[in-house]
Amino acid sequence: MxxxxxPFPVLMGxxxxxxxxxxxxAVLSLGLAVIFGMLNIVNFVHGAIYMLGALLAWLLLDKLGVTYWYSLIIVPLLIGAVGCVLERTMLRRLYRIDHVFGILLTLGLAYIIEGLARYWFGAAGMAFSAPSQFAGTFDMGFMRxxxxxxxxxxISLAVCLSTWALIERTRLGxxxxxxxxxPAIARTFGINVSVLVTLTYGLGVALAGFAGVLAAPIYQVSPIMGSSLIIVVFAVVVIGGMGSILGSILTGLLLGLxxxxxxxxxxxxxxxxxxxVMILVLILRPSGLFGKE
Structure with missing residues (x-):
């Protein structure tokens, strides 16, 4: 057929x-949308954080024997903690000034992280085996x-929908x-704005770390694995609408197809x-498919 x-099997593959x-x-653009939509920071370090997530998963397995399943929990928590420290020590100083300073800072951090990873591990890729529970294939008749x-x-769809529900449908959100x-009105209701802003950035980068762990068994773990992907992810965010959480999820899936x-x-x-597609969207609807005018 x-x-x-x-041939149909080739197309389906x-x-x-x-x-x-x-x-x-979807997962990476979701993290970017959370950070930009809620903190107004263009987070160019996101690709390096994604790479760092995969690299940490490889290190935990290779040096400490920590399995993939534990890495899915440990790595995002570690990355989120690092993100909280970055927000507290660096990004917090940039909220009231021009966007370009945030771009320069996060871009510089991305180059530093990637450069250190290259220095310690080289540019060659490192293999990371998928868990034994996922060995083999499903026979669908027309393809495996x-x-x-x-x-x-x-798991990606589950995480994306859970994050959207957390932000849009819960009291914490x-x-x-x-x-x-x-923030001024929020403080009058007793909300600790400082802590919530820090946690928001931590959540955004934790999603990038989670995506890195998921990617490790599919792509070779390499210090340069995030540098090219981040440009595509930023294009996805622009097409979906900067800051639109649901738009980033749907656009990421659609553009992958x-x-x-x-x-x-x-x-x-x-x-x-x-x-x-990004150029066409910017011409016809500059705010993005799901963004607000």
Whole structure:
């Protein structure tokens, strides 16, 4: 069976690959949307944090024997704690001044983290095996679907929806929004704005660390694994609408599928199709598909 001249199993294989990539785009862009939408910081260190998450998972396994399952919990907590320290010591000083200072600071931090990782581990990739529970594939008749990729899709969607529900549908989320949208009024209601702002940034970078752990068994763990991905993720955030949490999730998944289908029919264009979509969206709707005018 062929669809527009392409065998159906080949097309489905690329769609699955695109969906997996889309899950990473969704989780990473969600973290960026949380940080920008609530703190107004363009967090260019996000790609380096994603790489750091994968690298920490590899180190925990290789040096301490900590399994993948424990890394899924430990690494985001460690990354979130580091993010809280960064917010307290550096980013807090930039909230009331021009965006460019935040961009320069986070970009500089990204280069420092990547440079240190290159110095200590080199530029070569390091293998990280998937858990034994996900060895093998599911036989779907027309194709074999790796079990680990199914796990990535399921857990990514669960984390994205849980984060959205936390921020938009819970009392804690309402406190977070109040603390960042109107801190003066929030303080009059006894809300500790300083702590909530710190936790918000910690949550955003913890999502990047979580994505890094998920990515480690699929892509080789390398100091440069986040540098190219972050540009694509920023494009996803722009298309979805800067600061739109649900928009980032949906746009990340959708653009992953678009990239997968493009790779099936026109491989040469798959690396730029997201940026073409971004240009069209900026021309027709500068605020993004889900952003506010």
């Amino acid at each position: 062929e669809i527009f001249g392409l 690329q769609i699955v690959v695109g969906l997996v990539n889309g899950c990473f785009y 679907l790796p079990k680990y990729r199914v796990w990535v899709i399921v 309402s406190y977070l929004r109040a603390a960042t949208e109107n 678009v990239e997968g289908v493009t790779r099936a029919y026109w491989p040469e264009a798959s690396a730029v199709v997201i940026f073409i």
